[in-house]
Amino acid sequence: MKIIIEEKTSKDEEDTIIIRCDTLDDSIMKLIHQLKSKDELLIGTANEKIARIRPQDVYYFESVDHKVFLYTEKDVYEIKQKLYEIEDTYQGMDYFRVSKSVILNLSKIQHLSPVLGSRLEATLLNGERIMISRQYVAALKVLLGI
Template sequence: MKITIENIPEGSEPEIIVRCNEIDESLLQLIYSIKSSSKKLIGLTGLQMNIINPKDVFYFEAVDNKVFIYCKEKVYESRLRLYELETEYENLGFFRASKSTVLNISKIKSLNPVFYGKFEALLLNGEKVYISRQYVPILKKKLNL
């Protein structure tokens, strides 16, 4: 892959031009990554609003009609619904792991098959999250297995 960087006049808007024979999954992932670098997520702790980089999120979980954002050491509450977060961040490596969980694939340390076709994901922060059997094929596809 050839990369060319050109300086532009002051005040001009930066532009990225992609030239390719066909768009594949890795190129789409790169495009989504560039576009989403400016996306931030709002997490609440009490009345305080915290700005969170989506790359720092391990998973989102819905519990008792509330949605929580799990980072390495802190948990925040989100005003968004789980399906909204899933849609917004699916191109950043997030996927639906169960009815109540959306998981960041890049935070998975290891996977272990468990009973009835489920998987257990050990995350980089030591937490374990279960992946329902109906979502295992989606995970396998995202991991190219």
């Protein structure tokens, strides 16, 4: 892979990224999606305060009693999006559905441990533990190359 970086000739010129490839594979699609969503912020509420959260700061999303919550390293926010909307928006990035009610940021996993019943337990960088349902374990192993 060759990377070329050029400075703009004028300040009025828009930043431009050109990707030249033989085939548009998953790794390139992931890169494109990351570039596009870099400036998008999630809006969450906690204790009557509104916060703007960067997608890369999210550890996981969880649906509880028809509400969706976003978890960061230390805080929890309620968001308006549904899990299927989040899954669609961040498809191709480091987010993976690990159960019917949780979408996990794979980059926040410290390690995985097997649990009875063919499930896995993910220990996150902040020490939290998330159970991965057995119906999602095979796809996760393929994704992680395990």
